[in-house]
Amino acid sequence: MDFLSAFSWINIRFLLDGLLVTLQVAVVSIILSFIIGGILGTLRFMKIPVLSTIVMIIVDIIRNLPLLLIIFFTYFALPQIGIQLSIFWSAVVAMTIFESAMLSEIIRAGLVAVPKGQMEAGRSTGLSYLSTLYYIIFPQSxxxxxxxxVSQFISLIRDTSLAVVISLPELTHHAKIIYAQDPAAVLPMFFAMAFSYFIICYSLSVFSKRLERRWAV
Structure with missing residues (x-):
């Protein structure tokens, strides 16, 4: 098999099926982790007695664990306590847990970076703490x-490839099947994976820069 013949329609369609699963896992995980990470980051910023400390401990523990370990936990350990998840949802839950912890720290740091005088100014106008947080602090942060x-979301998209260890039928898994059947397809499949991840991540990066410039105006 030469380089180009590895990209037969059958192989391309098989890779696209895997890419679709990659995007599905990434999109669902991004949405869930953004919501959960936003809540956790806000709770840490608010410094609620006991609760904020508990959140901080949990977040710090998760942030210092390898994502691969969390994937193994959701797929192999959770069934031991009666929580049975499909391969897809095991990957989503693992990604969400890990990325929520990462995003919570980013969001907390962003809120802290807003000058304290902004909160004081909002409260002096009669706004409640939560209203000031929502209408004044969040828009600036x-x-x-x-x-x-966005950088964390890009990392999440790349990290979906780690779910190959639990046989999630994503891009890397499908490419692996193709070159396992024909070792001559190893280089073409690595090229296909690299190209696919680059296009997705680069597009997201460009979109982020445009959005950032628009908000800066």
């Missing part, structure tokens, strides 16, 4: 959060 948040 999102500009600071956007670059690292």
């Amino acid at each position: 999102i500009k600071l959060m956007l670059p690292p948040i």
Whole structure:
């Protein structure tokens, strides 16, 4: 098999099926982790007695664990306590847990970066703490959060390839099947994977920069 013949329609369609699963896992995980990470990051910023400390401990523990370990936990350990998840949802839950912890720190840091005088100014106008947080602090902090948040989302897309260890039928898994059947297809499949991840991640990066410039105006 030469380089080009590895890209037969059958192989391309098989790779696209895997890419679709990669995107599905990434999109669902991004949405869930953004919501959960936003809540956790806000709770840490608010410094609620006991609760904020508990959140901080949990987040710090998760942030210092390898994602691969969390994937193994959701797929192999959770069934031992009666929580049975499909391969797809095991990957989504693992990604969400890990990325929520990462995003919570980014969001907390973004909120902290807003000058304290902004909160005081909002409260002096009669707004409640939560209203000031929503209408004044968040709009200013999102500009600071956007670059690292997008960077984290890009990492998440790349990290979906780790779910190959639990046989998630994503891009890397399908490419592996193709070159396992024909070792001559190893280089073409690595090229296909690299090209696919690059296009997705680069597109997201360009979109982020345009959005950042628009908000900066």
